[in-house]
Amino acid sequence: MRAKLNRLFAFVVILGVGVTPACRTLGAASATSGAVESPGVILGGDITLSGARDAVLALAGSIVVTDVHMGNLAAAGGGVQMVSGDIGRLAVAGGTVAIDGGQVGDVFASAGDLKVNSHVTGDLRAAAGTIVLTKDAVIGGNAALTGGDIAIDGTVGNNLSARADHISLAGTIGGNVRLIGADITIAPGTRIGGDLTYAGPEHISLPADVTVGGKVLRRALGEAQDRGERHTTMLGHAVRMAGVVGLGGLALCGLALLLAIPPLLASAEETLVHAFPASILTGLIAACALPVAIVVLLVTVIGIPMALLAMAAAATVTGFGLLTVCRWSGDILRQRLGQPDPPGLTPRVGWMAAGFGVFVAAGLVPMVGGLAQSIAILGGCGAVILTLWRRPWAKA
Numbered sequence: 001m002r003a004k005l006n007r008l009f010a011f012v013v014i015l016g017v018g019v020t021p022a023c024r025t026l027g028a029a030s031a032t033s034g035a036v037e038s039p040g041v042i043l044g045g046d047i048t049l050s051g052a053r054d055a056v057l058a059l060a061g062s063i064v065v066t067d068v069h070m071g072n073l074a075a076a077g078g079g080v081q082m083v084s085g086d087i088g089r090l091a092v093a094g095g096t097v098a099i100d101g102g103q104v105g106d107v108f109a110s111a112g113d114l115k116v117n118s119h120v121t122g123d124l125r126a127a128a129g130t131i132v133l134t135k136d137a138v139i140g141g142n143a144a145l146t147g148g149d150i151a152i153d154g155t156v157g158n159n160l161s162a163r164a165d166h167i168s169l170a171g172t173i174g175g176n177v178r179l180i181g182a183d184i185t186i187a188p189g190t191r192i193g194g195d196l197t198y199a200g201p202e203h204i205s206l207p208a209d210v211t212v213g214g215k216v217l218r219r220a221l222g223e224a225q226d227r228g229e230r231h232t233t234m235l236g237h238a239v240r241m242a243g244v245v246g247l248g249g250l251a252l253c254g255l256a257l258l259l260a261i262p263p264l265l266a267s268a269e270e271t272l273v274h275a276f277p278a279s280i281l282t283g284l285i286a287a288c289a290l291p292v293a294i295v296v297l298l299v300t301v302i303g304i305p306m307a308l309l310a311m312a313a314a315a316t317v318t319g320f321g322l323l324t325v326c327r328w329s330g331d332i333l334r335q336r337l338g339q340p341d342p343p344g345l346t347p348r349v350g351w352m353a354a355g356f357g358v359f360v361a362a363g364l365v366p367m368v369g370g371l372a373q374s375i376a377i378l379g380g381c382g383a384v385i386l387t388l389w390r391r392p393w394a395k396a
Helices: 010-018 223-230 234-260 262-274 276-297 303-337 345-362 371-391
Strands: 031-033 036-038 041-043 046-053 056-081 087-101 103-116 125-134 143-152 162-170 177-186 196-199 217-218
Touching: 262 276, 262 303, 262 371, 276 303, 276 371, 303 345, 303 371, 345 371
Parallel strands: 046 056, 056 087, 087 103, 103 125, 125 143, 143 162, 162 177, 177 196, 196 217
Antiparallel strands: 031 046, 036 041
């Protein structure tokens, strides 16, 4: 894949440094530097996680995981490194991510640079600018990798799927292998238990000592795919990053309203969950009608103050709609991690920040990511409008 995905993930690091929540932990306390801690939450600074723990959510400038035992870990930061320990499921995002030791069940990773140098007993799903699986890397399940440059020199127990500009394959793959790239190299001594299917501009010449248990199949790259990848430029990355900055500003507007009327967010989330079609329809109507109304007011000159007021209201509602979606996403993540509903505003804001990370990450999915974000924003805004109209929060 010609896009350099490390630039796409840079904003995740910025988000992690700015807002850094961590959910309830058990066992030994974490060692933090420059962090503000409250029950169930760690904000800012550098974090070292160690000891026996339950599910943990951590976002920081840098995160080091050493001698830790936990069910689930979700982490994002400028640098994330696992040195030792045992984790059931790891979801990680960062500028540089290294799994250098210990054992992990399933791994979901997005990073500028990702290195796996340890044992993953389950599946590895990763998207990064550079992905390296060293000789000591062992993936017990499937590996699905997307990036700019991918180098595999370890063991994958089941199937391998890799898509990148440059792919270098060595080691042992127990199942089928599917490779899509502009430059694909298969090293001598590579062992593939199933079929080898590849798509690239050139035919691959396999060394004599490469073992393929099944068939070797070549698939031509589609013209539409090539054209789409050629037009993925830095301008596109800049637009995406600018969009994230804009979303952050809208979220701040919504956060101000949250502090002013705390019950409104809970009511808006309730509306979004139980009246999702109505929320989408309301958001769509508002998105179509409001710009027309603002233009009409601006043209009349005398309506300029009303137009400015309408634009401010639209920004606030959009920000609060985004916040509603973030709360909803954060609640889903919290439930998946098996965490209870936290009391107080501070832990809730932490889970909302995690939900914002999920929302942003969803936008990275090709083709459907932007559409999913747009639908979510429309639903969130529609839910806020319906909630303001019905005012159930005011009766509480």
